[in-house]
Amino acid sequence: MVQLLGCRRANRLSLREGAEMATENPAAVADTEELTVRRTIRIAAPREKVWAAVTEPAHISRWFAATVLDPQGDGSITFEGYGTVPLRVAAIDPQDSVTYLWNNDDNLGVHPAEVDEASATRFTFTLADDQDGTRLTVVESGFGATSDPAANVQSHRQGWTDELDKLVALLEDGVELAGARA
Numbered sequence: 001m002v003q004l005l006g007c008r009r010a011n012r013l014s015l016r017e018g019a020e021m022a023t024e025n026p027a028a029v030a031d032t033e034e035l036t037v038r039r040t041i042r043i044a045a046p047r048e049k050v051w052a053a054v055t056e057p058a059h060i061s062r063w064f065a066a067t068v069l070d071p072q073g074d075g076s077i078t079f080e081g082y083g084t085v086p087l088r089v090a091a092i093d094p095q096d097s098v099t100y101l102w103n104n105d106d107n108l109g110v111h112p113a114e115v116d117e118a119s120a121t122r123f124t125f126t127l128a129d130d131q132d133g134t135r136l137t138v139v140e141s142g143f144g145a146t147s148d149p150a151a152n153v154q155s156h157r158q159g160w161t162d163e164l165d166k167l168v169a170l171l172e173d174g175v176e177l178a179g180a181r182a
Contacts, residue, residue, distance in 0.1 A: 023041075023133075023172060025040075025042060025164070027161040028138075028157045028160040028164075029157070030153045031153075035142075036140065036143070037143075037156045038137065040136070040137040041135070041136050042133055042135055043171050044172050045172060047134045049134075051095050051127055053171055054125045054136070054167075063167045065079045069087065069089065075088075085103060087102045088101045088120075099125075100123055100124075101115050101117065103115060103116055103119055105119065106155045107151055107152065108147050120145070122141055123139065123141075126139075138164065140160065
């Protein structure tokens, strides 16, 4: 089994006391017409390091919540106090992009045991070289199939803002996150 991590909405983890963010990046943006969330950040780290952080379980576990994936890419993310969310790796273009499906509908309170593609949202991490660092973009879509599209878009917007700030802190400053699970 492989471990990965997912985006946490409720009871978000915080950076350790006294930790400062290195590179400041704009917050995630919600498009309420297209029902998407997008965030592009710059990380002062090589592309290979960022790629590992969004695809390799040992690295992902340092900034997200514990998740298990089988060799075929199906699994789940378990958030303390929130429950288990099914997850699937949908596509990988090595060093460039990775796409995941998940049923992380914040308003349901109960999630299916396996990814239900009819109600899943899709999030894609895309990497690009950016001077002496890496530009990472996440786009999450498919909210129209959730129980409350507008509320889920806003919740996930805040989630991506918080979680990717943690990724920047980890990769630029080595800041481990309180509560992250390996």
